[in-house]
Amino acid sequence: MWNQTLFDTIDIFGPAPDSEPARQYYYMKKCRQWAEDEKESLGRPLTYFAETLGCQMNAKDSEKMTAILEYIGYVPGGVHEKKDGKAIDADFVLYNTCTVRENANQKIYGHLGFLKNQKVKHPMMKIALCGCMMQEEDEIEKVKRSYPFVDIVFGTFNIHKLAELLYEQITSDKRVMDVWAEPGEIVEDLPGKRKYPFKTGVNIMYGCNNFCSYCIVPYVRGRERSRRPEEILEEVRALVSEGVTEIMLLGQNVNSYGKTFVDIDVNPASGGAKICPVSKEERVNFADLLRQVNEVEGLRRIRFMTSHPKDLSEDLIDAMATCDKVCNHLHLPLQSGSSRILRKMNRSYDKELYLSLVDKIRDRLPDIALTTDIIVGFPGETEEDFMETMDVVDRVGYDSAYTFIYSKRSGTPAARMEGEVPDDVIRERFDRLLDRIHRKSEALFAARVGGTFEALVEEVNDHDPSMVSARLSNNALVHLVAPGDRIGSYVNVRLVENKGFYYLGELES
Ligand code: 5AD
Ligand code: SF4
Secondary structure: OOOHHHHHHOOOOOOOOOOOOHHHHHHHHHHHHHHHHHHHHHOOOOEEEEEEOOOHHHHHHHHHHHHHHHHHOOEEOOEEEEOOEEEEOOOEEEEEEOOOOHHHHHHHHHHHHHHHHHHHHOOOOEEEEEEHHHHOHHHHHHHHHHOOOOOEEEOOOOHHHHHHHHHHHHHHOOOEEEOOOOOOOOOOOOOOOOOEOOEEEEEOEEOOOOOOOOOOHHHHHOOOEEOOHHHHHHHHHHHHHOOOOEEEEEOOOHHHOOOOOEOOOOOHHHOOOOOOEOOHHHOOOHHHHHHHHHOOOOOOEEEEEOOOHHHOOHHHHHHHHHOOOEOOEEEOOOEOOOHHHHHHOOOOOOHHHHHHHHHHHHHHOOOOEEEEEEEEOOOOOOHHHHHHHHHHHHHHOOOEEEEEEOOOOOOOHHHHOOOOOOHHHHHHHHHHHHHHHHHHHHHHHHHOOOOEEEEEEEEEOOOOOOEEEEEEOOOOEEEEEOOHHHOOOEEEEEEEEEOOOEEEEEEOO
């Protein structure tokens, strides 16, 4: 947690402390002093613009980094909508990148091409790149070679160092690159900033050990590390005391939480402190962690992301059924419905196991909304394999699904597999799959119309300011007429119309 007392005692005229978080507090203060001088000479505060690609983990990392920037004295801004697009003249531009699919990388290079011209017009702009894409050697080389105007590059393991890297850049006026190959100490005691004051994510673990054959995540986010339960609970309690009522517990594979605790004394090589020092008594699995978080007074809703079917235990289903704060939604990535393809994907479950898991979940939680991820066009995927995926979609009935076209990621085992599926075949399968998913989800959505549900009001509607957008426990979105001062509160909404991906509703209370 943020340690204000420590922060206040840091002396910025002495040398930088070696230990964390004192070291980062020192650099935040140093940068703050610099930002104040800049503000005075410019006659305005410094501005920042941050764009985040990818998953919830990246979104959480960006919350941490923008909090650091705001502590330093940057304010959001420096982006102007123009007739022919956007103009950016922010003093600090941060791209938190994703590399899970090739098109995410292309997007970043597109942004950089655009920023090159913006920086010519606004030379004091500092451009920083971080996140998953920056953990790849080829991409770093490309940035070094072709994008000399990028000022700061760092990866996924050292986002906490933003202030230190910025200070180094300011004082050296040179490009600063600091990408760690391995995870080091996890520094959590940084300032917090939330997109919504009433809901946020909490990291419970980092990295992934699963090595699904198509996926680059284990290579760019490292091995699985679980945070201590007491540390997580402390963070949740502190967030609740600041007004948060909905928490999303975050990890690449939350169901294996707790399997990666390591004794201090069995880990002398890393100096003992680097990897999750957790005593035997403290060790809990994910189901128990849910039960403990459920006890936090003042908290209303608990979500979690992402579940791997192979680690989803009956104990967890029981915890979900008995913990009143756990939301009525489960994201359960399928990836493929073909047992043959699942084996090649190294997913450690087959079609039957997935379907029986869904049955067990629906037995205990009959109204639960299930969502999923599906990849189309994995190497060697035949029409028969694809029809197995369609069959699972039919049998499960997902409320929604993220569908992806397989993207070859160099360095992963699937990149070396034969049987590339032609583009036109993939497109045609992709469209058929979307159609099938929508037909099933329409029916599920329609069945709830007329019912009254509790919803958390999240924001004023983008298109109609007399309306607000709210989210049901099952994660469905509903738009309704309600005053803006209900934002952050729980209301009862009657669903009156199904619009396919969302509802129109009426406020009941
Ligand atoms: N190609 C396409 N989709 C992928 N995903 C991960 N790696 C790839 C890839 N190489 C998808 C998976 C995962 C989601 C976050 O991204 O479906 O669950
Ligand atoms: Fe990637 Fe598989 Fe880990 Fe998910 S579980 S991050 S798909 S390797």
